[in-house]
Amino acid sequence: MPVQILPPANHVSSSTISSNEKDTFDPLEEKRAVRMLDYTVLPLMTMFYLLSFLDRANIGNARVAGLQKGLGLTDHQYQIAVTVTFVPYIAAELPSNLLLRKIGPRVLMPSLLVIWGIIVTLHGLVSSYSGLVIIRAFLGLVEGPMFPGIVLYLSGFYTREELSLRVALFFSSASLSGAFSGLLAAAIQNMNGIGGKPGWAWIFILEGLFTVLVGLVSFFLVPSTPQDSKFLTQKQKNIIAQRLARDRPVIGIIEAFSIKEIFRSLCSPHVMMVFIMFFGNGATLYGLALFLPSIVNQLGFSATRSQLISVGPFAAGFFVTLISAFLSDRYNSRAIPTMIIATLAVAGFGVYLGSHSVATAYGSLFLSVPGVYATPPIISAWMANNSEPYYRRATSIAIGFVATNAGGILSTWSFPTKEGPRFTRATIMDLVFSIVIVIGSALNALYLVRATHQKASRRDEILAPFEDEQEAGGVAKEQRAWLTLGDRHPDFRYTL
Numbered sequence: 335m336p337v338q339i340l341p342p343a344n345h346v347s348s349s350t351i352s353s354n355e356k357d358t359f360d361p362l363e364e365k366r367a368v369r370m371l372d373y374t375v376l377p378l379m380t381m382f383y384l385l386s387f388l389d390r391a392n393i394g395n396a397r398v399a400g401l402q403k404g405l406g407l408t409d410h411q412y413q414i415a416v417t418v419t420f421v422p423y424i425a426a427e428l429p430s431n432l433l434l435r436k437i438g439p440r441v442l443m444p445s446l447l448v449i450w451g452i453i454v455t456l457h458g459l460v461s462s463y464s465g466l467v468i469i470r471a472f473l474g475l476v477e478g479p480m481f482p483g484i485v486l487y488l489s490g491f492y493t494r495e496e497l498s499l500r501v502a503l504f505f506s507s508a509s510l511s512g513a514f515s516g517l518l519a520a521a522i523q524n525m526n527g528i529g530g531k532p533g534w535a536w537i538f539i540l541e542g543l544f545t546v547l548v549g550l551v552s553f554f555l556v557p558s559t560p561q562d563s564k565f566l567t568q569k570q571k572n573i574i575a576q577r578l579a580r581d582r583p584v585i586g587i588i589e590a591f592s593i594k595e596i597f598r599s600l601c602s603p604h605v606m607m608v609f610i611m612f613f614g615n616g617a618t619l620y621g622l623a624l625f626l627p628s629i630v631n632q633l634g635f636s637a638t639r640s641q642l643i644s645v646g647p648f649a650a651g652f653f654v655t656l657i658s659a660f661l662s663d664r665y666n667s668r669a670i671p672t673m674i675i676a677t678l679a680v681a682g683f684g685v686y687l688g689s690h691s692v693a694t695a696y697g698s699l700f701l702s703v704p705g706v707y708a709t710p711p712i713i714s715a716w717m718a719n720n721s722e723p724y725y726r727r728a729t730s731i732a733i734g735f736v737a738t739n740a741g742g743i744l745s746t747w748s749f750p751t752k753e754g755p756r757f758t759r760a761t762i763m764d765l766v767f768s769i770v771i772v773i774g775s776a777l778n779a780l781y782l783v784r785a786t787h788q789k790a791s792r793r794d795e796i797l798a799p800f801e802d803e804q805e806a807g808g809v810a811k812e813q814r815a816w817l818t819l820g821d822r823h824p825d826f827r828y829t830l
Contacts, residue, residue, distance in 0.1 A: 364577060367573040370566055372500075375563075376504060378556060382504075389450060389542065393457075393470075396457075398627045399641075404532050409751050417747070418470050420746070422475035425478070427733075428732040431486055432591065434483055434486060434728070439556055440556045443487075451548075453476060454538055458537075481735055485714050485735075486728050489727060491578075494582070494829060495581075498711055499711075506711075522537045561575070603785075610774055611713055611775065615767070617741035618702075618706045619742075620739075622702070624746065625748075625749040626648075626703070627641060629757065651708065659715075668719070677705070677772055680772065687762065719829035721821055722816075748760035789826075792824065793824040800815040
């Protein structure tokens, strides 16, 4: 069945750039164009994700500040309230990624930010268990599209080998939000009693209002594509278009949505292996994000001190995330950095499991938190690097984060207060998942090497169906082969 092609939209292909102008695209100009994207697009995406993670995970800080006691919740009820966030969150990820191009990032992303900011603010008015469950469900529905949407969005601005560092730059805000939320919560909870509201309510109200403000401002700042940027010159836009077309031959053609691309993604072994890794990482990451203040609190520290000293491990995670992603891009490698980082987590959870002192248990967090938080940017880039064309890539990225948040659901039931401060079952589970990530990275790399060799050896056979095709709709047969085959094209080299 022929592939339906739509005319390009908001795209300047390399064919529209004169050969004269191409000759002027020296490395320095290209570097300046990329830096302008870094200065104008990345800060926005970083702020979006920082607020997303902060507004989702601040319930852990609110719990330490008195939320559970204030609403009279049992541990079981608190866990349900956290769990229901993930169900609509997961349900929204794939549809939103498939709709991102249709609606446009300039409209969709700021709108989501404003709506969830309002929802977070309303957390401060909750007075019952049922109210908390309902408001958390709505928060998950609106926040779900943001992380996969940002990864998909950035994959349309940067080449494949640049993506890991850029994902890390915005994802590192998750580590930063873990540190920042502890400091912020420690200060805000001192507002206890102002306006008749408890300190935990003010955590939600102030953080939610700030999110609304950022969302309103971002309507004027987010470009849907590089061609829409208000900060790039036309020459810089052409440079970006050319380098993207060089990196992804199909990027100049806007294909119609096809349900087949969803199934092609789901049937790709390398996608499924990374899916498993995402699940394991989600279980460990959300466990630390949601419960680290409580874990530290159960080690014997006061509520305020628990908020403050939880900053250290998250700060370490921030630096390890950036350094590892930089090296991953620098050497165009995903498997080896992932294995090394996950080994840090293995060591951290192993030390915590065998620790016999508070100092050792707390110190182990400086291994486990970086080992968990530095993994997602690299495996996110790995997933995006190896899936083409657009809708297959959109699907792969989305289902990766579906797995992450499915793991998040598991994590919400892993740290009951009665099992603290050892949390033996949860620690063993996190240790096993970290080992799975190490092994999964090695297996995926081996599979990709084999798949690349097989495509090369069967090149003529794979391309034979396209040899007799004529140009259709202005699309040459070579482009139609790329569009139909995507990452299965024999000239597509998988990132290892």
